[in-house]
Amino acid sequence: MEQFFRSPLRRYYEVELPPDHARQKRWPLLVAMHGYQGNKDSMMRVAKHIGDGKMVVISLQGPYQFFRRFGRNPKNFRVGFGWGTTYKMGDSINLHHHDLEAIIQIAVRKYHADPRQVFLLAFSQTCSANYRYIFTHPKAIRGAVAVCGGAPGDWMSNPHYKPSATHLLHIAARQDQFYSQEKNLEIRQQLGQRAASLDFRFYNSTHRFPRKSLPHIRRWIEKLL
Numbered sequence: 001m002e003q004f005f006r007s008p009l010r011r012y013y014e015v016e017l018p019p020d021h022a023r024q025k026r027w028p029l030l031v032a033m034h035g036y037q038g039n040k041d042s043m044m045r046v047a048k049h050i051g052d053g054k055m056v057v058i059s060l061q062g063p064y065q066f067f068r069r070f071g072r073n074p075k076n077f078r079v080g081f082g083w084g085t086t087y088k089m090g091d092s093i094n095l096h097h098h099d100l101e102a103i104i105q106i107a108v109r110k111y112h113a114d115p116r117q118v119f120l121l122a123f124s125q126t127c128s129a130n131y132r133y134i135f136t137h138p139k140a141i142r143g144a145v146a147v148c149g150g151a152p153g154d155w156m157s158n159p160h161y162k163p164s165a166t167h168l169l170h171i172a173a174r175q176d177q178f179y180s181q182e183k184n185l186e187i188r189q190q191l192g193q194r195a196a197s198l199d200f201r202f203y204n205s206t207h208r209f210p211r212k213s214l215p216h217i218r219r220w221i222e223k224l225l
Helices: 040-051 089-111 125-136 181-194 211-224
Strands: 013-016 027-033 056-060 064-068 078-082 113-123 143-147 167-173 197-203
Touching (some): 027 040, 027 089, 040 056, 040 211, 113 211, 167 181, 181 197
Parallel strands (some): 143 167, 167 197
């Protein structure tokens, strides 16, 4: 007979503050989340360029760790992080929602972030996770950027999803091995149904964060501040 108990889990994050952080009472917040096999450090390297010294930037690390294999020698294995699998996926979704709200509260209390100017940045796996939160909590997030990711699989069946006040910027890759052109066009149609606004852009890239998109992401966020 399967049972369960709850266990506390430490969550790790990187934070980057504006150079003149002490001069302003409240700052826009960018919460960045890496993709499958990534980590907080790799995502921060991208996110801090988007924040550009004008935002509080936090890169949150996924809760589930595993070994990434490099050859056969275990000494060469590296630790990667993820956000969940199909096994009891509801638990992973709830944990993501809880931790997103927790990190926002920490940023507001500890780093003087503005709760009305919260932006999300996701790559790959965390795109759909953030979309689940945005359309379940339609007034919580000012804007969200999703790169090389998809819409939730339960888009049509989940009764909790509502039209949202969140503005979306979705970056798609033309050579993405996981999301075809046809699939990306379907995602664009889905997101446009419920987002406050949608800027959907294609870049000539494989399934990786296209660095050429960084200037546009910065301009897009600045327009919403």
